[in-house]
Amino acid sequence: GQQLNQSPQSMFIQEGEDVSMNCTSSSIFNTWLWYKQDPGEGPVLLIALYKAGELTSNGRLTAQFGITRKDSFLNISASIPSDVGIYFCAGPNTGNQFYFGTGTSLTVIP
Amino acid sequence: NAGVTQTPKFRILKIGQSMTLQCTQDMNHNYMYWYRQDPGMGLKLIYYSVGAGITDKGEVPNGYNVSRSTTEDFPLRLELAAPSQTSVYFCASSRTWGSSTDTQYFGPGTRLTVL
Numbered sequence: 001g002q003q004l005n006q007s008p009q010s011m012f013i014q015e016g017e018d019v020s021m022n023c024t025s026s027s028i029f030n031t032w033l034w035y036k037q038d039p040g041e042g043p044v045l046l047i048a049l050y051k052a053g054e055l056t057s058n059g060r061l062t063a064q065f066g067i068t069r070k071d072s073f074l075n076i077s078a079s080i081p082s083d084v085g086i087y088f089c090a091g092p093n094t095g096n097q098f099y100f101g102t103g104t105s106l107t108v109i110p
Numbered sequence: 111n112a113g114v115t116q117t118p119k120f121r122i123l124k125i126g127q128s129m130t131l132q133c134t135q136d137m138n139h140n141y142m143y144w145y146r147q148d149p150g151m152g153l154k155l156i157y158y159s160v161g162a163g164i165t166d167k168g169e170v171p172n173g174y175n176v177s178r179s180t181t182e183d184f185p186l187r188l189e190l191a192a193p194s195q196t197s198v199y200f201c202a203s204s205r206t207w208g209s210s211t212d213t214q215y216f217g218p219g220t221r222l223t224v225l
């Protein structure tokens with residue numbers, strides 16, 4: 001079935017460093033969403049992307065919708081301890097089936 | 111608004127038992143979803159509903175049933191619990207589907223263990 005692959009699988013970074021992660025798909029997506037999940041909680045939407053090539057920011061977060069519509073990137077600048085969590089890409093493909101990525105676990109070392 | 115609420119928060123079942131996971135949203139959203147999340151994995155869609163009386167299968171529907179008699183409620187039923195159904199279950203809702211304003215709001219999850 002459909003799989004959204006995220007890389008890296010996990011990251012350990014120093015506070016203040018920038019972070020980059022990406023998500024790739026075997027099929028075309030109409031929308032790319034980036035969620036953050038804290039331990040014991042449901043995912044919370046961070047950024048939504050709706051057009052190929054779109055670049056959108058939300059505070060220290062910036063995400064891009066890949067030109068091929070098969071990938072997306074999330075960058076976090078100047079990381080802080082509360083950025084810790086698991087980041088998921090997600091979205092509906094052209095068949096309107098909704099999928100979540102495999103997740104990138106982020107640990108920020110103070 | 112309470113958003114999306116789920117009950118129970120935790121449950122332990124024996125193999126073969128049945129139970130219903132409850133989900134309620136107070137945002138008047140048409141679309142509701144059930145996901146399961148296995149340890150260290152992403153979420154997988156079990157079932158979704160586009161409105162009262164209308165449901166459809168997601169990626170992993172086997173072993174589950176749903177109903178949608180009202181806009182607010184979307185219960186998920188496990189008829190014969192199996193160890194493979196040990197997971198965290200999330201309910202979500204959204205106002206639209208696949209449009210530029212679509213955002214899924216998630217409940218806090220139900221942690222289910224089948225022994």
